[in-house]
Amino acid sequence: MAFSGALTLTDLNDFITPSQACIKPVEQVKPQEVAKEPGGASTEIQIDSSGSYYEVSVNGLPQNKTNGIGAKKLEQAQISLNDCLACSGCITSAESVLITLQSHTEVLNFLESNPDVSSPSHKVPVLSIAPQCLASLAASISSSSSTPITLHRVYCRVQAFCSQVLGFEHIYDTTFARHIALLEHAQEFQERRAGGGKLPMLASACPGWICYAEKAHAEMLPFIARTKSPQQIIGTLVKEWLGEKWGKKPNEIYHVSVMPCYDKKLEASRQDFHNEIYSTRDVDCVITTGELELMMREKGWDLSVPVQDELESLPRGPAGSVFPELMNHPGTSSGSYLQSLIDMHTSTSPDTLDLSVRTVRSSDYEEYTLKKRESGEVVFKGAKCYGFRNLQNVVRKVGREAGKGYDYVEVMACPGGCVNGGVEGEMQNAKWGDKEWTKRVEEAYWHNLPTPPASPNLSAETRMANEADRAKSRRQRLFRTQYKAVESEVIGLAVKW
Secondary structure, three states: OOOOOOOOOOHHOOOOOOOEOOOOOOOOOOOOOOOOOOOOOEEEEEEEOOOEOOEEEEOOOOOOOOOOOOOOEOOOOOOOOOOOOOOOOOOOOOOOHHHOOHHHHHHHHHHOOOOOOOOOOOOOOEEEOHHHHHHHHHHHHHHOOOOOOOOHHHHHHHHHHHHHHHHOOEEOOOOHHHHHHHHHHHHHHHHHHHHHHOEEOOOOOOOHHHHHHHHHHHHHHHHHHOOHHHHHHHHHHHHHHHHHHHHOOHEEEEEEEEEOOEEEEHHHOOOEEEEEOOEEEEEEEEEEEHHEEEEEHOOOOOOOOHHHHHHOOOOOOOOOOOEEEEEEEEOOOOOOHHHHHHHHHHHHHHOEEEEEEEOOOOEEEEEEEEEOOOOOOOEEEEEEEEEEHHEEEEEHHHHOOOOOOEEEEEEEOOOOOOOOOHHHHOOOOOOOOOOHHHHHHHHHHHHHHHHHOOOOOOOOHHHHHHHHHHHHHHHHHEEEOOOOOOOOOOOOEEEOO
């Protein structure tokens, strides 16, 4: 496989970092030319001890003054998240690009400046959190004690902090949105098998993988599922469905999402998830698990201290729950997309099916095959592929054997999956390595998850499905998205050799 021009030998590991200077040009406004007086001073750029840049005339006079001694400080060039998404200069995102507009500081600034609820300009603050983040927080708490803590108890403490200290009016976990994503994922797979798209279908929930495919392997885009990730589905539910129930327009809601991955910040910034009519995004700001912990430390909140009612059988939001919470599921801690398709086949097949699992290299690359017990006929073949090393092999295999190899591949950019997201390792104890920490987070993820009732209250799911079925275009808008290849702008002078 021909590597992208942005890749070097130093990138051959599971975490691909930029090996090239950012090549996105910063828009410059050409100043109006002013006739120079004879003998006028020339200017030069000087750098002070703090690294700031100043425009100074050669004779010591600033360009924008006619007398006196001084210098004009130049503004720092800035690149937005949209610029980063439109650029093909690097494979993954530099953290420094993400901090400006998608950070906990922005969240705190909004909450402090948000008018009172009685004001017409008040925005409803909503927070959603991924179960992988709860698992990391649980592992962090358990690392200092001998007793493991459940996701339910951590979730209650996060709810208490976000509502009582920060002032969020509604807090949800994303497991119900994941449930919707799995149902839509299965629906899309059936459509493709019936002739409506290419196979194998590749998972679409990992933004690191999506950015990589758009910038380096455009030939993979037709194979990637169009189903939105749980983050963006909960964004749609909050801004459109719940907004309608609350009598609020999408731009009258401020939605913050807590995610285990920096690339989720880029996903929320995609133009496809921007409402042009109301000039707002489905998810206004994404913060990481580490940033949530930082906010707790800054506010003096101890997550290891129990809160009232956390021992109840089911968690409850500060204003009551409209979605089922912490919904359990079999499969993997990265969404169980592959497992949902396996379950779909076993539950709908008139024949008895046997599942076999083969480890290709490690637990990050496994093949799953469903066969009819009597005839041995293969009815479904899928794979779980985590980490960029394994991802390269899948790209080659899909390109070479499209239509005759896998039916589905659950692709995640991080080794170990979402419990080992790019920010989760930041919280690990110094005495553990990456693999040991990932193991602890994985154990915390599955520890004593609440068992869902036999007939869970899925009225929201039913209503959403009914509304989506009214028109195919509405279903596409609610639950699906699209991808665009980013043309390479790499030039020889920009590459660091």
